[in-house]
Amino acid sequence: MVREFAFGSVVYPVIELAYRKRTHPTMALAGGLGVCAIAAIYKSKKCRPIWRQALMGGVSITMIELGIGMLFNKRYRIWDYRRSPMNVRGQICLPFTFAWCGLSYLALLGMRMSDSVRS
Numbered sequence: 725m726v727r728e729f730a731f732g733s734v735v736y737p738v739i740e741l742a743y744r745k746r747t748h749p750t751m752a753l754a755g756g757l758g759v760c761a762i763a764a765i766y767k768s769k770k771c772r773p774i775w776r777q778a779l780m781g782g783v784s785i786t787m788i789e790l791g792i793g794m795l796f797n798k799r800y801r802i803w804d805y806r807r808s809p810m811n812v813r814g815q816i817c818l819p820f821t822f823a824w825c826g827l828s829y830l831a832l833l834g835m836r837m838s839d840s841v842r843s
Contacts, residue, residue: 732755774833782827
């Protein structure tokens with residue numbers, strides 16, 4: 725899981741820099757934990773359909789985001805979803821949960837392709 729954490733802790737801040745033009749050190753933590761969660765889902769639930777794995781990944785990332793938000797984003801300086809639909813305390817919202825599901829789907833596809841190349 726160290727490799728997965730390192731990958732996520734680099735890739736997520738880079739994505740955020742490209743999308744929002746800024747990031748925060750806690751996003752490296754969120755990215756590392758998120759990729760570890762997706763990898764754990766992939767490794768333990770191979771028999772489940774990929775859409776279900778992606779849904780589980782999206783929900784996992786949302787919960788990671790909520791936890792980090794409640795600890796580090798109390799003044800909404802890192803992100804602010806208060807104006808987004810179906811938000812919880814401005815820390816998480818439904819549109820980003822869908823985005824995390826999509827990102828999880830892509831990550832899971834990459835893991836499947838990586839496994840098939842190794843075989």
